[in-house]
Amino acid sequence: MFLLPGFTGVMLFYLFPFFEVVRRSFVKSGNNAFVGTDNYRTVFTNSAFLLAVRNTLLYMAVGVPLLMGISLMLSLLLRGLALRRKLVSAMLLPMAVPAAVMVLTLQILIDRQGVVNGVLTKVSEQITALPAFAAIDYLNTEWALAVVVCSFLWKNTGYMVILWLAGLSALPKEVEEAAQVDGANRWQSWHYIIRPGLSGSFFTIGMLSVLQIFKSYREVWMVAGSYPQEHIYFLQHLLQNWYLKLEFDRMAALTVILSLVLLCVCLLLQKRLEAG
């Protein structure tokens, strides 16, 4: 009985809406006529969808490992430092910065007349051996994804460092000390003691990093609009634009597909972690 209120809430606010989305994915928006799997077919043959999937996967493939790797390295470096707490607090600051401020900062940095171009121009002027530098409009060239990845790393690294540090602090120090006494070098300590001990954290931090990728859409939208440079056109852009264009049927189909994909990824990761 004590589960009933929670169960009711889940039913009302999660399952019913999800079932409604599933239902809508099989009907045509407007007249609600049953169309079978047409909406799914339309989604899979839509080149905007394919572009968005490709970009989102690329963003994930670059962003998630970089975020996890950099934050792990930083946490290993910070682990033994006395100033650890202060440094970690400073690294958390980007998370506290409002999105609008972050976007403004980004524009100041990467605008055609921005700081980055200014510095590079100055450098190329000073070092005559280098070819003349022409200012780049980063958000409207193939550099756009690199800019987005950098801002993603800047914003999320601090948080991930904290998570890694939490994972590291849970490792028994005695084992590592015993290994050091037995002559294990740093690499061996990492490979045989720390890495296996952090396997639980890998799953959590990996999932959170993937979710942060999806959450970073807001900044991308604010800085580049609904139709950004094609390298930073993500799935959320597509969903948002479909919503504005009343393509509810396609949206529903895409939502179902995404939910299934995420579910599969979660299950696979979990299984792999349990196995290994």
Next chain:
Amino acid sequence: MMRGRKRKMLLCVAAITAVMCAALFGCGSKEEEIPMGRYADREVKLPPGTFSYMHSCPDGGYYLYGADANLTYVDAQGESREKNWSWENNANIRVKYEVGGSDSGAAVFSYTPKFWVDKEMEALWISGDTCYLYCYVDEAGKNYALEPHGEGYQKGTNLNIFAFSPEGDLYAASENHVYRINVESGETDSLFATSGQVKSIVFADGVMLAADREKAYFYDMAAGKLTDGSSALDEFIKNHSTGGLVMAVSDKDIQGKVMDGEAADTSDTDSADDTGNAQILYMACRTGVYRYIWGGSVIEQIADGQMTALGDTQREPIALQALDNGEFRVMFSGNTMVEMYYDETLPARPSRELTVYSLEEIGWIRYAGQLFQKEHPDVLVRYETGMDGDNAVSKEDALKNLNTRLLAGDVPDVIVMDNMDIEQYADKGVLKELDGILQPYLDDGILYRNIVEGMRMTDKEKVYSVPMMVYLPLWLGEEMYLDGEESLDAIVAGMELARQKHPEGPILYTLYPKDVLQQTMPVCLPAWTGEDGSLDVEKLTAYYRAVSRMWEIDCAGFDDAGREAWQKNNMEYYEPTDRNMADISFCYQYNAQQNFGETWLQLGFLMTPQVGMTGIHVEKANMAADWQPKELDDVVTYGTYAGQADNVYWAKTIVGLCEQGKETELAEEFFKLLLSDEMMRKWWLDKPRNQSGLTIRKDSLGDILDIDNIEFGQVMGFKDPTGINYPDFWPTEEEKQWLYQMMEDADCCYRPGTMLEECAMETGIRVLNGELTPEEGAGEVERKMAIAMEE
């Protein structure tokens, strides 16, 4: 045991499902009987003239203080007589501001002078402070200078509100103080401080109530101190001040009966006057009329703003009079007044509701809603806007909100498609096909067929929405620059010629790159897409090349500092979203005289067939004070122009009906009302404020251009004070025929706010700023549009 538990479980699930179903779908319905009686309103025909202030008299009559310095008394029966009275005797008045009247007709007003006598005040004025002088005009019309002074009053403090008590004492309020002023000596006492500018002052039984936007202050005039306020009233004022809140006090209730003070007393505070009668404070604002029994703690709504003229967001109530018979008079900004009366034959609340939606507020649609509501007392017209001025909702958020509503089945009945993607909404079955409704109008030649056909969707061959008004492209300048040429290249060539002749200063009225794009894109954008919706990149590249050259030519007349100064000087009139500067009046001489000397060629749209209709001209020209003809009458001319598309018209107030609307019949009736001569003609002639566009009804357009239908007071807002011969500026028969022909030819629709326009504008600014070449710019638009098309 297990079976019992299972049964319990099943029962629980069934009960929860039942409760959830009841919560979601309701527990059945019952026909509800609607009680009868509610407040309605009727327009009051004001005497000729423009009035800026009304003072209510205890006998049910009222004084109207005219903008042209006269005083008119209207008695309780509506008979008016102009008094031999003027505040214009003081020849040193430049601009008049606030007025406060008394029961005798005497008044005080603030003004700025043509020249300053007081050097101290002049120094303040020169330093940039706006400082007023004051004048008292007695009931006989004699003018006296009023010079407030005293310990509590600092010289130069501006007084913005004036009110005479029933005893004849003058009270006034500055930004943060309330004063009592002796009108004869000017002796001024500071009574109390306020947190903001007081907006209303009323009197009842020895107490003055002054209200700013946050709080009501009760001042006991005999004891000379503030008394306890009312938190309920403060809360009300805080929530209802936006859009104007006016007050009046009466001892009569809405049945016209005197309310017994004892019976009405709802709190510890005494609500009764000396005679034992309760004093009632009536308040009118956008949301309706409310009453508050003096000293009480309850504020009660007695009339719903949405069902009366009070709901009109285009005009603000400036005075309220509570009559002894329970009726009210409300004076609005814009020289209009309504009487609100209780009608027992009307249902207390309408049984049906017609929902009209637009992204932004359109005064004409609101007016139509009021008219429709009057004709259908059982219908409430709910006019909803996605981006009202009070909140900061973006267009995208507003569209998302609308789409969520549509998804949930909460569909409006009538939808104004300005700045919305008509194709998209028609494709998804939101919009209803209008051919059946429009056919009789087209068969009878009532509407311009070409304009309606311009809205036909190419793939479906149906019309889903129709503009009620259109703008037509018009250039203004010297004949040599654009004579007979109709292309974008011709405009560039004309500008080059003008630059050779006038090496310095601007050629077009453009402050920023966006202005060049705004002035030219409407006549080019329709040519950029083929029938299948694909983008013609070559045309877009050619467009970017042409506008880049135009911007170069325009910038060549300035150095950087000069351009900055030009931008700064013109910011006062610069409203890029409204494209005011592209608004060329039909009466070209008028504009030429006002604008030439600043620019040599104007590209814009003919938005108004009459002079001075939009208000911006009147304000900009400041005709009453500074009108100076220039010697350009003989050389300046005008003509239509084309960019990359021919015969373009700019569709305004595009109305469609929703297929899934709940009140489809009413919606059709409303649509027909919008298309009626009454709406198009009457609105134009009676209520020109904030209205622009050429009507798509032929007969209405003819009527608007008939000078016999126009009165000075109606259109211009002032009487011909400088001796301008108004009819001289009226279109000649030849000009009218030219306009009618342009209307007949216009068949290429430009609709602002499309994805392509937004994209081309954003990229175009970068092209004009030199960040991209025209080719790069067009390429970028192509890439973005390709994604949009694929979506």
